[in-house]
Amino acid sequence: MIYNINIGIPSKGRLRKDVLNIFKKNKLKLISERGDRDLFGSIKGRPNIQVIYLHARQIIERLSDKSLDIGFSGLDLLKESEINIQKNIKIYKKYPYGRASLVVAIPDDFIDIYSMSDLEEVSFEFKEKKNRRIRVSTKYPNLTREFFYNKGVTQFSIVKSIGSTEIEPFTGGCELITDITSTGSTLAANNLRIINDGCILKSELCMFIGKSSFENQGVQKLAKLLSTKY
Numbered sequence: 001m002i003y004n005i006n007i008g009i010p011s012k013g014r015l016r017k018d019v020l021n022i023f024k025k026n027k028l029k030l031i032s033e034r035g036d037r038d039l040f041g042s043i044k045g046r047p048n049i050q051v052i053y054l055h056a057r058q059i060i061e062r063l064s065d066k067s068l069d070i071g072f073s074g075l076d077l078l079k080e081s082e083i084n085i086q087k088n089i090k091i092y093k094k095y096p097y098g099r100a101s102l103v104v105a106i107p108d109d110f111i112d113i114y115s116m117s118d119l120e121e122v123s124f125e126f127k128e129k130k131n132r133r134i135r136v137s138t139k140y141p142n143l144t145r146e147f148f149y150n151k152g153v154t155q156f157s158i159v160k161s162i163g164s165t166e167i168e169p170f171t172g173g174c175e176l177i178t179d180i181t182s183t184g185s186t187l188a189a190n191n192l193r194i195i196n197d198g199c200i201l202k203s204e205l206c207m208f209i210g211k212s213s214f215e216n217q218g219v220q221k222l223a224k225l226l227s228t229k230y
Contacts, residue, residue, distance in 0.1 A: 005213075011053040087211075102201040
């Protein structure tokens with residue numbers, strides 16, 4: 001069957017729950033034949049629409065390559081993506097869900113670093129003493145690199161994190177991190193503190209539309225419906 005509209009919903013986590021709540025509030029019943037673990041679904045009474053459950057990062061990619069028309073994901077993941085991906089995607093709606101900040105955090109024992117200008121100064125001293133650049137572990141290399149350069153911090157190297165970023169400074173993997181956090185409590189529990197002017201990006205759950213799909217009247221009508229309760 002060829003579907004007129006393909007929608008991407010996060011396959012797990014808080015974002016999935018938030019998106020399911022959006023559909024429920026707008027009286028759109030999501031159906032999956034094989035239960036919660038089914039990667040495909042539909043909307044009751046709307047046979048022309050296919051729902052696909054994907055990783056939140058995949059949703060951004062699929063919107064860009066035109067295999068999705070509408071997708072729900074975090075603003076942080078759109079902004080982290082390459083420019084040639086971002087230019088193919090329109091932010092249609094921001095929701096009061098999934099609010100979090102991408103921040104720069106350092107171990108508590110870095111007593112001389114409280115601002116990005118402090119970090120700039122220490123990074124030069126670090127290179128002089130250690131003969132290498134200060135390392136930043138992150139799942140957001142593009143946003144981190146841009147932010148650091150804009151703040152005048154140039155003596156650093158990116159270490160791409162694939163697991164729990166908070167533990168990296170304490171296992172010899174890096175000196176500091178950037179990470180997404182909603183309250184900062186997880187960072188604090190792991191003996192990390194946020195640099196005072198170290199907020200890189202404020203993120204939230206968004207509905208995105210692929211620009212190639214935006215002229216589709218069915219897409220516009222559905223997107224408008226999913227925006228009316230907020």
